[in-house]
Amino acid sequence: MSVRSIPFLLVTLAIGAAVFAGAMLLGNDYYFFAGYVVAQYIVLSSAWNILGGYCGYVNFGTAGFFGLGAYSTVAVYQLVEGNEFPHVVPIPLLILLGGLISGVVGFGMGYLTLRLRGAFFAIATLALAVVLETLVVNWDFVGGSRGAYIVRPETIGPIGSYVRYLFLLMLVLAVAALNVARLIERSRLGYGFATIRDDELAAEAAGVPTLRLKLVATTISGALMGMAGAPFPYYIGYLQPSSTFGFDYAVNAIAMSLIGGTSSWVGPLIGTLLLGSLQQLITVTISSAVNLLLVGALLVVFVIVAPNGILGLVHKYLQRKPDEFVGRRRIDLDAAAAAAATAATAAPPAAKPGSAPGSPPP
């Protein structure tokens, strides 16, 4: 842990506390409902970016991991519901459980598919949501296709209504996700991830344990997504498989990261704040279908026109070094450059099969 992580943690905690205090002052429960969704997407997009942005592996299964966390909560709820004291399991514990289960599934998925080309991982995650939905539909204990009702308590302790408590928890989770993302980005782990993204073959040749690093990334990313999903049943009150495992989460997480910029933890944060608030606005004023169409369209436009997202645009405007290293300090630049240099010298250029136009026939 570098020295500057502690101040960053304190600052983000302070901002989180300020946001919560501000919402408490406004006093309207709508802000908590809307804020919960935005905070949830901060966790999801940051989690997505750990694998997608840092390693360059696309995960379309955000909804799968998210739903896994949500349904682990439902399963626990069904287990304790018959007891005399319902809600004996505190939500932070459920969050940990959801994270654990999703992390294990992420590890398993990665182990089966990450030894192959990246596209296979993407396709497998795409199918994951469908399969998890099938499992849940066939599992009557958690409600099957009818869905499950969760009765949340009206109020809790000194905070007031329950949704405020949920918002507080999600805010803490968002702060945690941002800190994890930033920590990874600036650690040896992050440099390892960057070598995988830039040239996996060269990284492997240079002695980077690529498979192990990728497994770490899928596990952390999956666990964070599961944690974001665990409190969701208490938030929504009625959980249904087809909407829980829908594409909305996946497309939102990807769009927010790519629109913000994937090279740094700041990107998903910017993307989520912009897109998340815009979505809340459109859902309230127009309709939720239009809001989804807008997200899809923005995603396509951004990947074509501004492939490095808002961070890339800002960076181009400031006219500095290539976009990859925006938001990092100089020392990080040097380290990454050194890593790239070692990688480049270690691997002969002809060893890259993907570069078809230039490579001679075997």
Place this chain on the structure above:
Amino acid sequence: MIFSFDLLVNAIVSGILIGGFYAAVTCGVSLSFGILDIVNIAQPAFIILGSYIAYTLNASFGLDPILISIIVLPAFYLLGAVIYQIYYLAFERRGQESLRGLAFFFGLLFITEVTLVLYFGVDYRYVQAAYIGPTWHFGWVDVPLRILVPCLVSLLLIAVLQLVLTRSFIGRAIMAVAQDQLALRLMAVNPVRIKRIAFGISIATASLAGAFLIVIQPVEPSVGREYIGRVFAICVLGGMGSLPGTVIAAMLIGIVESLTATFYGPSWAPAVSFGILLLTLAVRPAGLLGRR
């Protein structure tokens, strides 16, 4: 205990028929993902688009859905060519196809689906045709025509595709572009043009597959999702880019799904293809008839 033999035979027969249809759904991805290395995950969305075009024209003019899909083939080909041109300019040329190219197709998939939802709603739509309804009976084996006709047309389509790929100049150029673009350039062939043609063909097959789909079952916009896992499972199992492999794998998956649906219940069927996909990736990534 009576193990119902006729149930088993019926399940296998309907699995083979459905498999023929799956082959038509997959052959576009076999071309784009298997040969061109373009991970077009939006293919199921284009198939649903094909279904809705067949539905609209069928409902207003009473045309045969499969005939409609043949009529609109050129439009789908053009759509594919345009998408490839955008893809090439925005991603392939810049060498960013892996991450952003995937996001691009995912966005297309999503936009198509949401647009269809906004325009047609989420009601199930179906078409009218003479062969929807009657069933042929061979002993105790039932062959519904609504599945037999798409299966036969689909096998014809794949036979034609295979002939084009192996016999014609364009087809051989398409096979070559996957292996060595430089050699193709030395033959004075523009690889980008060849890829554009191939991708156009791959999207054009979605028109036919869409018509087959809406003949076989009622369609609503999110039906395509079930096909993502299935299509790529078949493509990988068959061996990337091998059309005969695609047909064999499609029938295998059709049979396994049909058996699962018959003996465990239809709600389990979507999990089958994913299980097979993971198993294939873990055990034999080259697929059944793979070259790599």
